[in-house]
Amino acid sequence: MAKRAVTKRRKRPEVTPHRHEAGRCLHILRELSAFIDDELSDGICGEIRKHLGACPRCEEFVASLRQTVSLCRRSPAPALSPGDRARMREKILEAARAR
Amino acid sequence: MAPSRHPHSSDGHPAASPETAETFDTLYRGHVDLIYRYASRLCGETEAAKDLVQETFLNAYRGFKNFRGDAQISTWLYTIASRACLRMRRRRKGAPERELSLDEFIPTSDGEFRLQIPVEGLSPEDALQNKQLREALDTAIGKLPKQYKMVLVLRDMEGLSAKEVGAIMGLNERAVKSRLHRARLFVRRELSARGLAEGTATHQQKAIT
Numbered sequence: 001m002a003k004r005a006v007t008k009r010r011k012r013p014e015v016t017p018h019r020h021e022a023g024r025c026l027h028i029l030r031e032l033s034a035f036i037d038d039e040l041s042d043g044i045c046g047e048i049r050k051h052l053g054a055c056p057r058c059e060e061f062v063a064s065l066r067q068t069v070s071l072c073r074r075s076p077a078p079a080l081s082p083g084d085r086a087r088m089r090e091k092i093l094e095a096a097r098a099r
Numbered sequence: 100m101a102p103s104r105h106p107h108s109s110d111g112h113p114a115a116s117p118e119t120a121e122t123f124d125t126l127y128r129g130h131v132d133l134i135y136r137y138a139s140r141l142c143g144e145t146e147a148a149k150d151l152v153q154e155t156f157l158n159a160y161r162g163f164k165n166f167r168g169d170a171q172i173s174t175w176l177y178t179i180a181s182r183a184c185l186r187m188r189r190r191r192k193g194a195p196e197r198e199l200s201l202d203e204f205i206p207t208s209d210g211e212f213r214l215q216i217p218v219e220g221l222s223p224e225d226a227l228q229n230k231q232l233r234e235a236l237d238t239a240i241g242k243l244p245k246q247y248k249m250v251l252v253l254r255d256m257e258g259l260s261a262k263e264v265g266a267i268m269g270l271n272e273r274a275v276k277s278r279l280h281r282a283r284l285f286v287r288r289e290l291s292a293r294g295l296a297e298g299t300a301t302h303q304q305k306a307i308t
Contacts, residue, residue: 064287067223068290073258074224092156093120
């Protein structure tokens with residue numbers, strides 16, 4: 001499958017649609033989070049790397065998944081102001097006493 | 100916040116003693132920033148996040164005597180917050196819960212393989228300086244069905260282990276990893292050409308209502 005995809009891309013690199021629904025690519029799609037989280041055995045990792053080397057579209061896909069995860073990991077979260085912190089504390093205690 | 104409008108998990112606790120109030124203050128001071136960050140990431144907007152924080156600490160206050168110390172306090176609070184969020188979302192009629200299937204993430208057109216937001220050659224921190232990129236990411240996460248969003252937020256944003264996320268959500272590790280994978284694929288697709296094209300339509304619709 002990987003070999004065929006490469007041959008196809010050489011012929012018509014921009015036009016030929018990449019058949020990700022076909023066997024190998026779909027199998028690899030299932031494993032990609034485990035792959036980027038380093039949770040797979042060396043054997044399976046090696047197989048995936050080999051496929052990626054031969055399948056530029058899958059390689060792009062993995063890169064974009066890695067980027068997505070990095071963005072999530074580094075995404076800033078809003079902080080609470082001291083005023084809000086104090087107001088919320090009052091409201092919580094008020095509600096606790098009211099019940 | 101009007102207390103009567105908020106559900107509570109355990110009714111009939113006696114009024115708190117001053118001792119409880121002191122314990123509460125320690126708990127609140129030590130963890131309010133953590134829970135607010137989690138709530139903001141789950142809710143996506145300030146007021147809902149504040150409601151969720153208040154609901155979480157109110158439930159923690161009332162349930163503190165049931166906390167046996169067999170989990171970390173932060174894990175216990177994450178659990179209370181997650182349950183409260185599920186209840187609040189249901190009441191607010193948020194995005195309908197649905198299961199994500201791997202099939203829907205198989206790219207079918209050229210623009211879907213790479214991200215269509217400027218990240219190439221940039222560190223994530225530098226890329227996130229871009230406000231539009233941050234908004235696209237927040238919108239993508241906001242569109243996740245809530246069970247998937249929780250797993251993604253806890254694992255990839257709060258940095259918890261799959262085991263800890265499982266304990267919080269009552270799932271085994273395998274289920275956590277499966278949901279995390281689908282959640283990541285969902286966000287990835289939302290940041291591809293297809294997701295951004297669809298997202299613009301939804302965003303405009305949202306702005307009108």
